Amino acid sequence: MKSLLIAVKDAKTHLKDRKAILMMILMPILLTVILGSALKGMMGGGRMPETILGVYTPEGNAMTASIVQTLGDDALVITVEQAKSEKQLMEWIEDREVHIGLLLPDGWGIDAKERAVILPVSGQETGAAIIRQLIETYAQMSHAITNSTISIMTEAAVLSSKDRTAIQSELAASLEKVVNEQRNYVNEPPEEESVSSMQYYAAAMAAMFLLFNAMAGGKSFHQERRSETLSRLLMTPTTVHSVLAGKFIGTILFAWIQFLIFMVATRFLLNVDWGSSIMQILFITFFYIFSVAGLAMVVAAFTSNEKMADVVGTMGVQVLALLGGSMLPLSLFPEIMRKMAMATPNSWALTSFTSIMTGTPWSTLWLPAMVLFGIGVTSIFISSLRLRRRIA
Amino acid sequence: MLTLSNVKKGFGAHEIIKGISFQVEKGESFGLLGPNGAGKSTLISMICGLLPYGAGEILINGKLVGRHLKETKQIIGVVPQDIALYPTMSALDNLIFWGRMYGLSGNTAKTRAKEVLEEVGLTERAKGRIETFSGGMKRRINIGAALMHEPQLLIMDEPTVGIDPQSRNHILETVKTLNEQGMTVIYTSHYMEEVEYLCKRIAIIDDGKLIVSGTQRDLSNRLAGGRVLKLTVDSLRPSFIEQLKQLNGVEKVIVQPAEEIDVHLQSEMEIVSDVILLASRSGIAIHNMQLKEANLETLFLQLTGRSLRE
Ligand SMILES: Nc1ncnc2c1ncn2[C@@H]1O[C@H](COP(=O)(O)OP(=O)(O)OP(=O)(O)O)[C@@H](O)[C@H]1O
Ligand SMILES: [Mg+2]
Numbered sequence: 001m002k003s004l005l006i007a008v009k010d011a012k013t014h015l016k017d018r019k020a021i022l023m024m025i026l027m028p029i030l031l032t033v034i035l036g037s038a039l040k041g042m043m044g045g046g047r048m049p050e051t052i053l054g055v056y057t058p059e060g061n062a063m064t065a066s067i068v069q070t071l072g073d074d075a076l077v078i079t080v081e082q083a084k085s086e087k088q089l090m091e092w093i094e095d096r097e098v099h100i101g102l103l104l105p106d107g108w109g110i111d112a113k114e115r116a117v118i119l120p121v122s123g124q125e126t127g128a129a130i131i132r133q134l135i136e137t138y139a140q141m142s143h144a145i146t147n148s149t150i151s152i153m154t155e156a157a158v159l160s161s162k163d164r165t166a167i168q169s170e171l172a173a174s175l176e177k178v179v180n181e182q183r184n185y186v187n188e189p190p191e192e193e194s195v196s197s198m199q200y201y202a203a204a205m206a207a208m209f210l211l212f213n214a215m216a217g218g219k220s221f222h223q224e225r226r227s228e229t230l231s232r233l234l235m236t237p238t239t240v241h242s243v244l245a246g247k248f249i250g251t252i253l254f255a256w257i258q259f260l261i262f263m264v265a266t267r268f269l270l271n272v273d274w275g276s277s278i279m280q281i282l283f284i285t286f287f288y289i290f291s292v293a294g295l296a297m298v299v300a301a302f303t304s305n306e307k308m309a310d311v312v313g314t315m316g317v318q319v320l321a322l323l324g325g326s327m328l329p330l331s332l333f334p335e336i337m338r339k340m341a342m343a344t345p346n347s348w349a350l351t352s353f354t355s356i357m358t359g360t361p362w363s364t365l366w367l368p369a370m371v372l373f374g375i376g377v378t379s380i381f382i383s384s385l386r387l388r389r390r391i392a
Numbered sequence: 393m394l395t396l397s398n399v400k401k402g403f404g405a406h407e408i409i410k411g412i413s414f415q416v417e418k419g420e421s422f423g424l425l426g427p428n429g430a431g432k433s434t435l436i437s438m439i440c441g442l443l444p445y446g447a448g449e450i451l452i453n454g455k456l457v458g459r460h461l462k463e464t465k466q467i468i469g470v471v472p473q474d475i476a477l478y479p480t481m482s483a484l485d486n487l488i489f490w491g492r493m494y495g496l497s498g499n500t501a502k503t504r505a506k507e508v509l510e511e512v513g514l515t516e517r518a519k520g521r522i523e524t525f526s527g528g529m530k531r532r533i534n535i536g537a538a539l540m541h542e543p544q545l546l547i548m549d550e551p552t553v554g555i556d557p558q559s560r561n562h563i564l565e566t567v568k569t570l571n572e573q574g575m576t577v578i579y580t581s582h583y584m585e586e587v588e589y590l591c592k593r594i595a596i597i598d599d600g601k602l603i604v605s606g607t608q609r610d611l612s613n614r615l616a617g618g619r620v621l622k623l624t625v626d627s628l629r630p631s632f633i634e635q636l637k638q639l640n641g642v643e644k645v646i647v648q649p650a651e652e653i654d655v656h657l658q659s660e661m662e663i664v665s666d667v668i669l670l671a672s673r674s675g676i677a678i679h680n681m682q683l684k685e686a687n688l689e690t691l692f693l694q695l696t697g698r699s700l701r702e
Binding site for chain 1: 437440441442461462463465466468470472474475476477478479480481489490492493494495537
């Protein structure tokens with residue numbers, strides 16, 4: 001009973017956190033829109049109007065070159081015209097020769113202060129908004145990946161041999177590869193794969209962003225300790241077990257809210273078909289969320305403060321998301337990587353979601369459910385041993 | 393109500409609490425005094441069942457803390473030294489939450505929260521988030537959260553640290569009223585005046601040991617003229633200190649930093665003129681001279697040679 005009160009308190013607190021809402025609820029919906037619709041255009045039924053984008057980059061670096069190439073990708077139905085000077089770009093805009101103008105300063109993508117300038121032409125506000133989303137997502141993703149790359153490299157103490165710019169151009173190259181691979185995936189969909197790009201990314205984003213609850217749950221535990229409320233809780237007639245259970249259920253509660261909002265939004269705003277069996281989706285989600293809440297306890301038990309939980313959690317989510325097919329379709333992976341993916345909870349969730357979307361019998365869902373359940377139980381077991389000792 | 397007998401606690405090899413015994417009767421207001429690091433908070437954590445104690449016994453209403461944790465925790469309301477509230481929740485929601493952690497039903501918690509807000513004088517701010525509150529207001533809600541379940545024993549760990557005089561007076565009044573209504577109170581503070589105002593009985597602890605305990609009258613009897621003459625001089629000479637110690641009626645001489653000398657006086661004897669005479673004979677100029685009446689502060693100084701507040 002008290003666990004439930006603690007859980008509700010946690011979920012409410014989380015819902016009041018604007019950053020959490022942006023990160024956990026809006027971001028996955030947005031990414032589904034962007035990734036899904038960009039690829040939908042390629043599939044022939046594209047609704048995005050032909051857009052002419054004028055770009056001017058004074059010097060250019062690996063990052064700007066890479067984004068320009070990405071924008072010019074056929075999948076996006078955008079024609080890119082490179083201007084020779086800022087003046088020329090302005091003239092194009094004035095003469096309405098382009099629909100949108102984009103100014104990329106030299107340091108863009110390397111120095112966070114250097115911002116791209118979008119110059120919309122009247123009547124093309126929608127196009128400008130889409131371009132802005134694309135650029136921001138690109139910058140954010142590359143930033144997140146660069147940062148974790150840098151931190152990993154710092155840990156490995158090999159940073160001395162590389163500077164930030166070098167890493168950045170390497171990153172640009174690898175991002176380009178990612179984009180190309182994605183294009184491949186769309187051009188020749190592997191056989192059997194009959195989910196649409198929207199469906200795939202809805203399932204992938206759900207699997208990935210639910211994982212963030214592992215980090216958030218771990219952090220909330222440290223928060224409770226830092227703010228002395230954990231001590232106070234333990235001075236009330238509430239047992240350590242109730243508190244731990246409360247934190248666990250709290251993570252589950254928020255994850256469910258997050259998932260249901262995501263599912264309803266993608267279903268009704270983006271028209272994503274989640275398949276004919278809602279029960280199957282909820283069944284798998286139940287076990288997936290259980291395993292994620294278990295991982296939250298692991299994060300709580302094996303990190304010593306919020307910052308560490310944040311770093312470890314973010315890095316963990318990225319690794320799991322990459323391994324588990326939330327960023328690139330699993331079918332592109334070599335055999336060994338596909339085997340490794342089976343160790344990640346999100347790959348089990350993702351593959352179950354996509355098979356439910358195309359229709360699958362219940363019998364195929366028992367294995368993923370049991371694996372997810374196993375991950376959850378193991379996590380709870382390992383972490384509660386350690387947490388109980390640490391609290392008492 | 394509360395009995396501690398020979399309670400000890402160590403962290404690793406460090407012994408922090410070195411055998412403390414005292415008793416608090418029902419309806420009493422009991423002051424726990426001691427300098428930073430004396431072990432007050434540690435002692436309170438053990439009474440509240442948060443920390444297991446190393447040796448000895450703590451009994452609350454005859455029940456052993458540790459064996460009957462649920463019952464003993466229910467009897468106590470604790471005001472922790474640090475603000476232990478949820479910053480993004482409203483004052484009202486915080487109070488309700490803590491009330492429910494003490495087993496109040498939803499409805500009772502709601503009514504009780506409104507009463508408590510009234511008691512701590514923050515009814516108009518009920519819906520405000522804790523993070524938007526001033527230090528004093530947070531402290532008042534921190535106390536309110538301990539009052540939700542109407543505890544028989546209220547334990548307050550330095551509840552007035554770093555707040556404005558107005559909030560402080562409000563808190564002192566609230567505690568006084570609660571005690572007069574029959575609640576047993578244990579009050580911890582560095583501030584002598586607060587303890588002198590609130591508490592009938594007092595225990596002074598230092599370095600994990602109980603130095604002295606008793607009613608305020610007991611303690612001032614013990615002091616029997618424990619006045620202190622504070623001197624500020626231009627230069628300190630060992631010979632001067634030695635001579636001071638020889639003076640009739642001087643119990644103890646303690647040299648403080650910044651050329652300050654505390655001369656502890658034994659009795660009602662008039663000694664000021666002797667001191668002045670001695671100084672002028674030794675060629676030492678006295679810049680300042682102050683005669684302090686006996687109080688807890690001087691008692692503490694006398695017993696430990698240290699000041700309560702650093
Ligand atoms: N968990 C712990 N591990 C090791 N030492 C501790 C721990 N908790 C407290 N101590 C030590 O115990 C001693 C007493 O601390 P305590 O907090 O009880 O003092 P206090 O009387 O409440 O002081 P203050 O007036 O500053 O609040 C200190 O020296 C402190 O460093
Ligand atoms: Mg303390």
